[in-house]
Amino acid sequence: MLDETAPRRPHRRRFLTRSASLFAAFSSGLVEARAEGLSDVSPWMREQGAGISPYGAPSPYEIRVARKPRLPPPFPTSTSNNTPLQASYGIITPSGLHYERHHGGIPDISPDNHQLLIHGLVDRPLVFTMQDLVRFPSVSRIHFLECSGNTPMWTQAKAEWSVQDTHGLLSGSEWTGVPLSTVLAEVGVKPEAKWFLAEGADAAAMTRSIPIEKALDDAILAYAQNGERLRPEQGYPLRLFLPGFEGNTSVKWLRRLKLGDRPFDTREETSKYTDLIPGGKATRFNFVMEVKSVVTSPSGGQTLRGQGFHEITGLAWSGLGRVAKVEVSVDGGTSWQEARLQEPVLSKALTRFRLPWTWTGGPALTASRATDEFGNVQPTREALIAKRGDNARYHYNAIHTWRLTADGRLANVV
Amino acid sequence: MLSKSALTAGFLVVLLGHAMADDHLYGIGHPATASEIAAWDIDVRADGVGLPAGRGSVAEGEKIFAETCSGCHLEGGAKPFAAGLDVLVGGQGSLNTSKPLKTIGSYWPTATTLFDYIRRAMPFTAPQSLTNDQVYALTAYLLNRNGVIGSDVVMDASSLPRVQMPNRAGFIDRDDWRTPKP
Numbered sequence: 001m002l003d004e005t006a007p008r009r010p011h012r013r014r015f016l017t018r019s020a021s022l023f024a025a026f027s028s029g030l031v032e033a034r035a036e037g038l039s040d041v042s043p044w045m046r047e048q049g050a051g052i053s054p055y056g057a058p059s060p061y062e063i064r065v066a067r068k069p070r071l072p073p074p075f076p077t078s079t080s081n082n083t084p085l086q087a088s089y090g091i092i093t094p095s096g097l098h099y100e101r102h103h104g105g106i107p108d109i110s111p112d113n114h115q116l117l118i119h120g121l122v123d124r125p126l127v128f129t130m131q132d133l134v135r136f137p138s139v140s141r142i143h144f145l146e147c148s149g150n151t152p153m154w155t156q157a158k159a160e161w162s163v164q165d166t167h168g169l170l171s172g173s174e175w176t177g178v179p180l181s182t183v184l185a186e187v188g189v190k191p192e193a194k195w196f197l198a199e200g201a202d203a204a205a206m207t208r209s210i211p212i213e214k215a216l217d218d219a220i221l222a223y224a225q226n227g228e229r230l231r232p233e234q235g236y237p238l239r240l241f242l243p244g245f246e247g248n249t250s251v252k253w254l255r256r257l258k259l260g261d262r263p264f265d266t267r268e269e270t271s272k273y274t275d276l277i278p279g280g281k282a283t284r285f286n287f288v289m290e291v292k293s294v295v296t297s298p299s300g301g302q303t304l305r306g307q308g309f310h311e312i313t314g315l316a317w318s319g320l321g322r323v324a325k326v327e328v329s330v331d332g333g334t335s336w337q338e339a340r341l342q343e344p345v346l347s348k349a350l351t352r353f354r355l356p357w358t359w360t361g362g363p364a365l366t367a368s369r370a371t372d373e374f375g376n377v378q379p380t381r382e383a384l385i386a387k388r389g390d391n392a393r394y395h396y397n398a399i400h401t402w403r404l405t406a407d408g409r410l411a412n413v414v
Numbered sequence: 415m416l417s418k419s420a421l422t423a424g425f426l427v428v429l430l431g432h433a434m435a436d437d438h439l440y441g442i443g444h445p446a447t448a449s450e451i452a453a454w455d456i457d458v459r460a461d462g463v464g465l466p467a468g469r470g471s472v473a474e475g476e477k478i479f480a481e482t483c484s485g486c487h488l489e490g491g492a493k494p495f496a497a498g499l500d501v502l503v504g505g506q507g508s509l510n511t512s513k514p515l516k517t518i519g520s521y522w523p524t525a526t527t528l529f530d531y532i533r534r535a536m537p538f539t540a541p542q543s544l545t546n547d548q549v550y551a552l553t554a555y556l557l558n559r560n561g562v563i564g565s566d567v568v569m570d571a572s573s574l575p576r577v578q579m580p581n582r583a584g585f586i587d588r589d590d591w592r593t594p595k596p
Contacts, residue, residue, distance in 0.1 A: 075494035075538070104535065119451050126443035127450065135442050173511045186443055197457055203541045205534035207457060217593065244593070256454055263587075265460040269530035271500075271516065274585065280510025281584050282521075287591040320593055374594050391514050 077105030082168025091350040093171035104203030111237040120259035123188025136178040146170045148246035148394035157414040162301035172350035177222035180215045193259040201255035209263035244289045244319030244348040276391035289319035292397040293370035304408035312355045318372035325371040326353040334367030364404040458530040460573030468546035469570040474557025518559025525577035
């Protein structure tokens with residue numbers, strides 16, 4: 001990750017070209033380095049800086065903090081793009097770094113042309129424009145979103161994977177929208193309605209069946225994220241948001257909800273998003289993203305420079321509710337220490353954990369283990385595979401371990 | 415003849431009922447007409463609800479597949495465009511092995527899903543451009559390629575829901591998704 005041949009004192013003109021290695025140093029916080037001495041007034045204090053701008057962008061020195069796909073996609077519009085968790089702070093992902101998963105590309109939809117139809121087992125089928133929807137009483141809630149294909153560690157893991165590769169189909173945001181229950185009251189839910197179909201206005205016309213109970217519990221028709229309208233890749237102008245459920249069910253570019261008395265048997269809940277279990281059958285409606293955590297720093301691909309103090313930090317989450325406890329091990333799970341949970345600790349949201357640690361220079365196996373408020377404990381890999389086999393493709397939530405070697409390098413344990 | 419008090423009570427019940435019904439209504443939204451709903455209501459359920467009129471044969475499907483689908487779905491759906499992408503044909507008997515091959519024939523539990531998915535999302539470069547007859551024909555072709563139906567069977571709204579998929583009993587529906595109450 002770090003360019004060890006780079007000079008430690010870059011000339012200002014060469015500073016930008018060297019930003020990659022400096023980024024790695026600053027963002028990881030692992031390297032002791034000084035760009036300049038304190039001998040002179042800095043040049044940027046001797047002239048006026050840049051002026052204002054209509055929409056701010058990250059510092060050019062952070063250019064390497066970017067989404068990236070784990071594999072080059074055969075079809076650029078049907079692919080995913082991972083969040084750089086190794087360079088994320090707190091519990092909110094900037095909207096521009098939120099992971100992407102599209103099945104038919106990102107449609108270009110003017111809010112003036114977007115409408116939501118709700119029909120099926122309702123008293124009054126209604127169409128809502130975006131101007132209609134934003135008139136309803138709204139809520140803002142902080143929740144994680146995780147693709148159920150996150151952490152593809154069943155059989156194909158690679159030692160060189162970073163936390164962006166292993167866990168980057170995970171992001172956290174504040175979502176603003178109308179509770180779906182409010183809008184369903186407007187159309188009137190017939191008693192025999194047990195499921196609803198959510199359909200997107202993309203080239204995949206993405207569809208999933210969701211239990212009506214979820215709609216009446218905490219589902220949101222979201223039109224905003226992190227203080228602004230949704231980004232196009234997050235479903236602009238309207239998406240379904242189902243807290244704690246696998247990401248695919250939070251259908252983007254939402255155009256239609258149809259209430260019915262049974263599931264709709266779509267391709268995305270039969271051929272996909274189902275998991276083989278031992279014996280050859282498969283489970284479906286694996287909605288909940290179960291309790292999980294990962295150390296984001298220090299993590300795979302990073303290098304510790306020097307013994308001494310390092311904070312171990314990471315993220316924990318549960319699709320059922322709050323994280324109650326995170327334990328950290330530096331000896332591969334032989335012993336565990338309880339990490340500090342940083343407030344706020346919110347239901348179905350990313351929770352930041354921290355543990356002070358002093359590296360004495362030897363090899364280590366660092367791992368985290370989360371427990372949610374209902375006592376569900378993140379399983380070991382062995383326990384997960386004993387239960388579910390290794391023909392599954394989704395919902396891998398096992399304890400994740402990074403291998404630290406004496407040279408300070410960290411790698412994915414496979 | 416009803417007494418005055420009974421009439422008043424009845425009137426109050428009507429009023430109260432109306433008030434309760436309106437209590438949670440914001441009066442936002444526009445009534446959806448039957449034709450508006452029909453234009454968007456494209457989903458097809460396993461029992462066949464939602465299947466449109468039309469029909470298609472295996473032979474017609476083979477021709478359409480060669481013209482429209484074979485650029486990505488190679489060798490009649492037996493070979494993927496790239497490693498890791500979907501194989502449409504084969505794999506029966508593989509689900510309980512260390513190399514499961516999930517195809518239409520080996521994995522998909524319901525035949526109607528094939529019609530629904532092709533109609534809404536295929537061909538990849540021009541979704542929702544096929545006629546219903548073409549979608550029926552492609553469905554027939556792919557079911558035949560998987561040995562699920564014979565080569566002379568025609569697919570329509572009546573025959574498609576009756577197709578028995580080999581893995582129709584292969585799924586277990588989970589119901590443990592509710593948020594527990596602490």
